Structures are given as structure tokens and as C-alpha cells.
């Protein structure tokens with residue numbers, strides 16, 4: 001086969017794209033990954049700044065779940081250093097493990113009681129549309145007026161789902177905490193989160209595939225209702241490739257544009273446009289010569305305006321900062337977290353929270369402030385509002401955080417979409433000669 005004839009074309013080298021590509025190449029499919037940027041990882045990538053390793057998106061990675069399992073299956077290095085305990089909550093000036101003691105009891109009683117209520121609600125898909133269901137904030141308010149408890153739940157929603165508790169259906173929250181691994185164990189990648197995706201890209205290449213960086217898919221070609229190939233802008237030229245099937249990691253809305261909406265039924269186009277509701281996040285990367293927090297993983301809060309957590313990288317990964325420096329990121333969810341928000345005012349509130357909650361923050365060196373939204377959001381779809389991963393085009397699938405399984409979020413959810421899609425491709429023998 002020439003460089004321009006592939007079994008699988010994967011558009012985008014984000015989490016979902018590279019997990020799908022590693023799995024496909026592991027199954028023997030000749031796989032081409034095309035990435036517009038000069039590096040892998042998409043919204044879970046990393047850059048260097050003055051000797052500091054700065055994550056440009058995802059910071060914490062779940063350990064022991066589907067992500068680690070994927071790396072094991074394809075033979076990739078999974079280097080994530082666990083933070084123990086993973087998360088503490090600053091409540092009335094004390095850093096508390098809410099999975100233990102009185103707080104643990106209260107939170108688990110609340111979620112268990114909520115889950116019982118949940119069991120009596122119609123199964124997913126049969127009830128109200130997600131925006132008409134009670135939100136997590138409403139559900140918590142039914143049980144308690146305590147603003148610290150409400151704040152903890154708000155920041156749990158922000159840390160895991162990248163939205164406020166007002167915007168997350170209670171059913172999503174409760175399903176996540178009662179059924180999923182629920183982020184019980186996690187850590188940081190010492191190379192920066194990009195390290196994980198570099199090791200998946202190595203797997204693709206080891207298995208005979210290629211990862212083209214600085215290359216953009218401009219068009220997916222359709223013949224007889226099937227994807228047959230793509231036009232790719234690479235090194236200033238347009239390259240035509242053919243493929244037996246395609247997996248897109250750029251979100252259903254951008255995928256629609258690559259194919260042309262005229263190739264899809266109007267109701268599919270309508271649902272993609274209607275569900276194109278990304279959320280937003282504000283991240284402040286900062287460093288200090290003095291340690292500013294004791295929590296070795298995430299420090300979250302009971303009473304903040306916008307700040308959801310501060311991640312302490314150098315407690316477990318000192319190589320992420322020059323010697324003698326401590327590296328942190330503070331992340332906040334704006335209000336509203338979906339739709340338009342005033343980036344300047346919301347960033348000011350995150351900074352105010354950091355000044356009030358983190359003694360010594362005033363003297364810290366701010367390395368960068370990033371407002372991620374619109375085309376580069378923390379989640380393309382709020383959990384509960386996802387689209388299906390398959391499309392009306394039989395050999396085209398979406399992976400990533402707009403097509404998550406119900407009530408899942410972040411990297412874990414994107415990894416899961418890749419497994420489901422590749423399992424479907426393999427089971428249906430797509431792109432292989434028949435018996």
C-alpha cells in the first residue's frame with residue numbers, strides 16, 4: 001500500500017483519536033492519524049514555558065480504569081504518578097478528606113439517598129430532556145441549606161464535568177458517583193499530560209501506521225453514502241488519501257462541516273447543531289519558590305466564587321518545574337459555564353478566590369492565564385447532552401468528549417468512546433476482506 005492508501009483515517013490526535021488509532025493499529029488496521037497542530041494531545045496537551053511544564057488542558061488522569069487498561073492492551077507506557085490522597089477540600093480553613101470521617105459519611109449518605117431516588121426515575125432517555133431535569137444544585141438544595149455542602153458539590157461538578165452544579169443534571173452526577181469508577185484514584189504525568197499521547201502515537205507508528213502533524217483534513221470524500229478518503233493540507237500541498245473508514249476526533253459539528261451537511265439527513269444535522277453547546281473554563285498556571293499548599297493532588301474548596309481546584313504538580317512530579325520551584329494550576333468554572341460569559345470579570349473572580357484561599361498567591365509568579373471555550377472547550381458537550389458516536393454514514397464514527405457515554409467525563413470518557421467505536425469496527429469486520 002502506498003502512503004496514500006489506508007485502512008483507517010483518524011482525524012485529530014486528541015485523546016479519543018489516539019486511543020482509537022492505537023487500538024485500530026493494534027488490531028492490524030493500517031492507520032493514518034492527521035493532526036492540524038504541531039503536537040499530539042489536543043485539549044490534553046502540554047507546552048514548555050521557561051523550564052516549566054505547562055498542561056494546556058487536562059491535568060489529572062484517572063488510574064486503574066479504562067485509560068490504564070487501554071495502554072496495557074496496546075502495549076503503551078502509562079506513566080501517571082498517583083497523588084495520595086488524590087483530593088482534599090478546604091473547609092473552614094482545614095484541608096479535609098471528604099471521603100473519610102464525618103464529611104465522608106454526610107456526602108455518601110447524600111449520594112446514596114439520591115441514588116435511591118434515581119432508581120425510581122425512568123431509565124435514561126425516557127424521562128425529561130436533560131435541560132428540564134432537576135440540576136445537581138437543585139437536588140442538593142432539597143437536602144441541605146448548608147452553603148459549604150452546596151459549595152463542595154458545585155466544585156465537584158466543576159472538577160469532574162467542567163460545569164457548575166446548576167448546569168449539570170442531578171441524574172448525571174448521581175449516576176457517575178454510583179456506577180462509574182468516579183475518579184477515586186488519579187495522578188499526574190511527569191512529562192506533562194502529552195506524555196501519555198506521545199506513547200500512543202509511538203504504538204501507532206510501531207504497528208505500521210503514521211501520525212502526520214501540522215496537517216489538516218480539509219474534506220472527507222463521500223461516494224455512495226460512504227467515506228472513501230480525504231483531502232489533507234500538508235507541507236503547503238494538498239494530498240489525497242483513500243481509506244476504508246474514518247474516525248473523527250474533532251466533534252460532530254466540525255465533522256459535519258468536513259463532510260458537508262448535504263450528506264446527512266436533516267434531523268441528524270438539526271440534532272448536531274442543537275447539541276453544539278461547549279462549556280468554558282479558566283486556568284491560572286502559577287509557580288512559587290515556597291510551597292503554597294500541602295495537598296499532594298488536588299485541593300478543592302467549600303466556599304469559592306469560581307475556583308474549583310488547585311492542582312499541585314511538583315509534590316509528585318518535581319521535574320515539571322525548574323529546581324527550587326513549586327508548580328500549580330488553579331481552575332475555575334465561569335458563570336454561566338455554558339454559553340457566553342464575561343471572560344475578564346470571570347477571570348478576576350478566579351484570581352480573587354486564589355488570593356483569598358491560597359496564602360502566598362500574591363507573591364507567586366503567574367506563568368499564564370488561559371480561558372478555554374468555544375472551539376477549544378473543557379468539554380464539547382456537557383455530560384448528559386452527548387450525541388451518539390455513530391453517524392448516518394455507515395463507515396464514519398465520532399470519538400471524544402461530545403459523544404461520551406451517559407454520565408461520564410474528561411479523558412476517561414474520551415478513552416471509553418474509542419474502545420466502543422473500535423470494538424464496533426472490529427466486530428463488524430469493517431474494512432477487511434470478507435470470508
Ligand SMILES: Cc1cc2nc3c(=O)[nH]c(=O)nc-3n(C[C@H](O)[C@H](O)[C@H](O)COP(=O)(O)OP(=O)(O)OC[C@H]3O[C@@H](n4cnc5c(N)ncnc54)[C@H](O)[C@@H]3O)c2cc1C
Pocket residue numbers: 011012013014015016017034035036037040041042043044056057058059060061062215216217218249250254281283372376377378379399400401402409410411412414
Ligand atoms: C482547561 C482544561 C482542563 C481539563 N482538565 C481535565 C482533567 O484534569 N482531567 C480530565 O480527564 N479531563 C480534563 N479536561 C478534558 C479533556 O482534556 C478533554 O475531554 C479531552 O482532552 C478531549 O479530547 P478529544 O478526544 O475530544 O479530542 P480533542 O482534544 O478535541 O482533539 C482533537 C484534535 O483534532 C485536531 N483537529 C481539529 N480539526 C482538525 C482537522 N480538520 N484536521 C486535523 N486535525 C484537526 C485538533 O487540533 C485537536 O488536536 C480538561 C480540558 C480543558 C480544556
